[in-house]
Amino acid sequence: MTDPGVEQAGIADRVCRVLDEAGFGYALFAKVESDPPIETIEAAAAFYRERGCGPIIGLGGGSSMDAAKALAVVVSTGEDLRAFRQGRPVTAPLLPVVAIPTTAGTGSEVTGVMVISDLQQKVKMVMRGPSLFPKTGILDANLLEGIPSRVAAATGSDAFVHAIEAFVSRKATSITDALAFEAVRLLSSHVRKVVADSHDLQSLHAMLMGSCMAGLAFSNAGLGLVHALAHPVGAFYHVPHGLCCGMFLQPVLRYNLSVCAEKLARLSGALGVDTGRDNAVSAAKRVVENLEEIFGDIGIPRTLGDLGVSDFRVNDAMLDDAMGAAPTRLNPRASGREDLRRLFEAVG
Ligand SMILES: [Fe+2]
Secondary structure, three states: OOOHHHHHOOHHHHHHHHHHHHOOOOOOOOOOOOOOEHHHHHHHHHHHHHHOOOOEEEEEOHHHHHHHHHHHHHHHHOOOHHHHOOOOOOOOOOOOEEEEEOOOOOOHHHOOEEEEEEOOOOEEEEEEOHHHOOOEEOOOHHHHOOOOHHHHHHHHHHHHHHHHHHHHOOOOOHHHHHHHHHHHHHHHHHHHHHHHOOOOHHHHHHHHHHHHHHHHHHHHHOOOHHHHHHHHHHHHHOOOHHHHHHHHHHHHHHHHHHHOHHHHHHHHHHHOOOOOOOOHHHHHHHHHHHHHHHHHHOOOOOOOHHHOOOOOOOOHHHHHHHHHOHHHHHOOOOOOHHHHHHHHHOOO
């Protein structure tokens, strides 16, 4: 399971050559689009059944890896994906999935989460369950070489947000903190380098490690309001997930600051920000400013207008979606409908 870009870049060929050399038969489905809809997974399932396939390789960004997980659910259980929409966890045994990321972003190679779009309902269905953890993840920075800088920036932004949201989550533990902290350190030291030079293998490797550690952190600690807000905006306006998350990070951090200043201040160590004798609130503000600078440097927009969306309006469906999303409950500061409306409007 991959996407046309990965195929055109010759990355799928490299994996196919390895399979050829090992004597494995395979079939290539290279039609996964970003934010893959249910229909694509159904088409892939028909393709899969026609060819009598076996284990599934997801090669690409989060969309391809999640599409591989979704395909495993459909062909292993025979169920419609919509059956898992209301939070029913995926627990049935599935065919093995091998996840090979070609971006340093979602960390889907180590998470029990997948996001599939329902285009009719205009929602991103976030599905979870112990069966959704891939059997194997392969992290190879060579596969990221030549990554377009806008893709490196958008996916790096997503990974960064995973680490930060996991760090301040209500479900964070010392173990997820360690993973998230190191993820922030790796991502902050290397994201600008990979956006500037897509052939810097050392930095690409660091980004891949950082995004994977962020994935491990959020898969256990959960996420927060940035993701609760980004999903409905992505579903309604088709804005790339990483850009949408980057856009919401500042307003959400400023909203959260009063209740998690001490925790945010600790990130100064990972970011290399000297906070001297600042108290927790001032140190946390410097952390937020530093993040703003990094996200600005890699070209993350501040508003939907910067992305060409001129007709943004907060609607009830988006508010319902964000109110009911699991990350809203894990965000360090509780929020009501009007808080969410204001946060949505902050990027309008
Ligand atoms: Fe994300």
